Amino acid sequence: MSSEEGFDFPSDAWTAAFKDAVNGNERYREAGKPWIHGAVAMVVSADPALGLEHDMGMILDVDQGVCRGTSLVKGMDAVAETPFVIVAPYARWRQVIEGELDPIKGMMEGKLKLTQGNLPIMIRYVESSRELVTSAAHVPTRFRG
């Protein structure tokens, strides 16, 4: 599939495009410079109705404003070693990607949950966290359902 049509979310191709989007986000490059706290995983909760039989995690190996690599993994066990894990249902991630939901506000509303990681650090680097997640808005995306 061409990027004009959009990458299926979630998929390996989408996750790879996300890396490019993060590295292409100048505001993230700046805001993320002090970030030395390790990888962040964005996990889409399983939703058999959408064909997602397992939780799907996109792990972003971020360091000092650069995304060094990404991987798409299956199941929560696969993100057990990831320092920061944010979990949300498919519909919430869709809202984030479409720019309808600010990820930080979403966490305060309980729509996105930090299930692993140090919240004070996440808040200390709130702009970095926000820019990292909202970089997804720059990925041409084809949604399920």
Added chain:
Amino acid sequence: MEPSIVLAPGASESGLCSMLATLIRQTLDEDAIKKKVVGRMIGRIAIVAPDLDQSLTLLFEGGRVELYAGIVGIPDITVRANAEWIMKMSLIETTPRLHLPDPRGKVAREVFGASRAGEIEVHASPASVPLLLRFTHLMSVV
């Protein structure tokens, strides 16, 4: 005595309550001074976030903190601000020794400006000022 942070029945349904409980727990885990501070806090603090359509009450009982969804009892302090400002209040720079808000700090100046503009409302009696200052110290993540 180790501080205890508990959610009142039903409070786990509130994203704001859960998030603040986690924030306070993790902050205390890594800061022995803040453990002492929370041990000296007694009173009720209400936080109202109109844009989230959520409010909560923190009941401080000298080392025990209970979080309630909604306004419960008569608060000693009420903070009313949108989510963005509530988050920023955790980023207020504090002075090294007394841990008072540092008026020279970038975020502190933004927050003071928002207070003057009415975007942040803090209602507290003079007697509650020590509780407010301790709360600022407790919630600061910088």
